[in-house]
Amino acid sequence: MKIGIIGLGLIGGSLALDFRAKGHKVYGVSRSQRTCDIALQNGVVDFSSCHPEILDNLDVVFLCSPIGSIASVFDRVRANLSPRTVVTDVGSVKGEIVSVLHSQWPHFIGGHPMAGTAQSGIGAAQSNLFEGRPYVLTPVEDTSELALTTLKVLIRELGSQLYTATPHEHDKAVALISHLPIMISAALIATCTDRHDAAVLALAQALASSGFRDTSRVGGGNPELGVMVAQFNREALLRSLNSYEKNIQSLRTLIETQDWPQLEALLAATKRERPNFVQDVDS
Numbered sequence: 001m002k003i004g005i006i007g008l009g010l011i012g013g014s015l016a017l018d019f020r021a022k023g024h025k026v027y028g029v030s031r032s033q034r035t036c037d038i039a040l041q042n043g044v045v046d047f048s049s050c051h052p053e054i055l056d057n058l059d060v061v062f063l064c065s066p067i068g069s070i071a072s073v074f075d076r077v078r079a080n081l082s083p084r085t086v087v088t089d090v091g092s093v094k095g096e097i098v099s100v101l102h103s104q105w106p107h108f109i110g111g112h113p114m115a116g117t118a119q120s121g122i123g124a125a126q127s128n129l130f131e132g133r134p135y136v137l138t139p140v141e142d143t144s145e146l147a148l149t150t151l152k153v154l155i156r157e158l159g160s161q162l163y164t165a166t167p168h169e170h171d172k173a174v175a176l177i178s179h180l181p182i183m184i185s186a187a188l189i190a191t192c193t194d195r196h197d198a199a200v201l202a203l204a205q206a207l208a209s210s211g212f213r214d215t216s217r218v219g220g221g222n223p224e225l226g227v228m229v230a231q232f233n234r235e236a237l238l239r240s241l242n243s244y245e246k247n248i249q250s251l252r253t254l255i256e257t258q259d260w261p262q263l264e265a266l267l268a269a270t271k272r273e274r275p276n277f278v279q280d281v282d283s
């Protein structure tokens with residue numbers, strides 16, 4: 001297939017690498033000439049340009065710029081697309097993007113690959129980022145069959161696990177398992193750097209090991225992405241934060257009242273529940 005990738009950063013560049021490796025021709029469009037040059041030099045794409053003219057006559061276009069720019073980026077390139085081109089996006093929040101783009105393009109389908117690293121930009125692009133990871137498509141009632149079947153084929157080629165959900169269900173689910181953890185993890189890092197004397201802080205920094213690495217990872221990621229998910233998934237994120245605050249309050253009460261049996265019961269329940277969310281962990 002001839003595949004266009006707009007926004008050659010971590011996600012766009014990683015998709016481009018995998019699609020090229022599967023034998024597709026990849027046409028990359030990005031904002032900066034430097035990014036386009038690096039993408040070409042590093043073999044991430046077959047062709048690159050800052051101008052949308054190279055998107056003529058493609059089978060599929062992936063919109064991979066930051067969430068807040070996806071609709072305007074599409075608006076800038078749509079005149080260059082052929083009417084049969086399937087358009088999808090990779091934004092981490094689906095509700096607003098799908099409601100805008102679905103009405104503007106007959107073969108649009110929203111998508112979200114559930115993979116990432118703490119890095120960003122073209123230099124962070126890597127092969128096989130999506131292998132074994134969930135990839136959610138968010139068709140709506142009258143999403144085009146062409147868009148759905150084309151994306152299903154490409155997602156299987158990435159080695160991802162395909163899921164479908166409504167945009168609304170998707171946003172509520174990712175608020176819980178992706179956007180809430182960013183905020184909790186950021187709060188953890190902020191708490192550790194707050195109000196401690198210099199010697200304790202230096203010791204804590206020296207002693208921080210695997211537990212802190214796991215729990216702080218997403219709070220130390222791309223700040224622009226964190227702000228965008230909060231803006232675009234605000235209601236679902238606020239609901240998740242309310243529920244989290246209640247759970248923190250319950251834990252605090254158990255500790256204040258020294259109710260160790262109840263605390264143990266609660267921790268035993270969370271230990272039982274965790275494998276329902278993450279299976280590939282041994283500790």
Ligand code: NAP
Nearest residue numbers: 007008009010011030031032035065067091092116120121
């Ligand atoms: P990123 O590494 O910062 O890459 C975004 C790229 O978009 C930048 O390299 C930039 O290219 C380009 N760009 C920015 N504004 C543009 C514009 N107006 N027109 C064309 N290109 C533009 O970000 P990312 O992590 O790949 O995220 C991209 C999308 O993937 C977001 O919508 C995000 O929600 C979604 N997503 C992210 C993750 C994650 O964990 N990071 C996971 C799943 C989905 P230049 O270098 O040319 O400026």
